[in-house]
Amino acid sequence: MLIEDNEGDIILIQDALEEAKILNNMTIARDGAEAIEKLEKIVIESPNNLPDLILLDINLPKKNGHEVLEVLKSNSRLKQVPIIVLTTSSSELDIFKAYDLHANCYIIKPVEISEFLRVVSKIEDFWLSVVKLPKPARDEEG
Numbered sequence: 001m002l003i004e005d006n007e008g009d010i011i012l013i014q015d016a017l018e019e020a021k022i023l024n025n026m027t028i029a030r031d032g033a034e035a036i037e038k039l040e041k042i043v044i045e046s047p048n049n050l051p052d053l054i055l056l057d058i059n060l061p062k063k064n065g066h067e068v069l070e071v072l073k074s075n076s077r078l079k080q081v082p083i084i085v086l087t088t089s090s091s092e093l094d095i096f097k098a099y100d101l102h103a104n105c106y107i108i109k110p111v112e113i114s115e116f117l118r119v120v121s122k123i124e125d126f127w128l129s130v131v132k133l134p135k136p137a138r139d140e141e142g
Helices: 007-019 032-045 065-073 092-100 113-130
Strands: 054-056 083-087 105-108
Touching: 007 113, 032 065, 054 065, 065 083, 065 092, 083 113, 092 105, 105 113
Parallel strands: 054 083, 083 105
Antiparallel strands: none
C-alpha cells in the first residue's frame, strides 16, 4: 500500500514497482484518513489480504503520517505489517517520533529522480525479496 499525497511521487513509485514487476494491485491512499479507512475495511472484509508493506509519507492532509502510524501500530491485525516512512522531512523530531511509533524504517526521499527510483528499487529488493514477512493469521474456525 502507498500512502502519499504527491501525485508525482505516486507515479514515480508505481513506475519503479512496475519495472521491478512487483506492482500487483497496489492500494493507494492520498491522505491519512483515507489510508486508515481503507486499511480498517481490509481488516474487516478481507483480513487475509493485508498489504505486504506500507509506504507512508509523513506530510499528509487530514491525518499526518504520525497519526496514521499510531493507529496502524495499535491495531492487532495491522501492527505486523512493515511500515516504511518515505518522506521529504529530515526533521530529527519527525524521525524520532516515527521510530517511537514503531515505524520499521525511515527514508528521506531523494530529490534526483534517478536516485528516487533507485531507493524505491532498494526498498522492494530488501522488504519484498530478502526479508521474511509474517503471513496474516487465519481466523480459527472449527
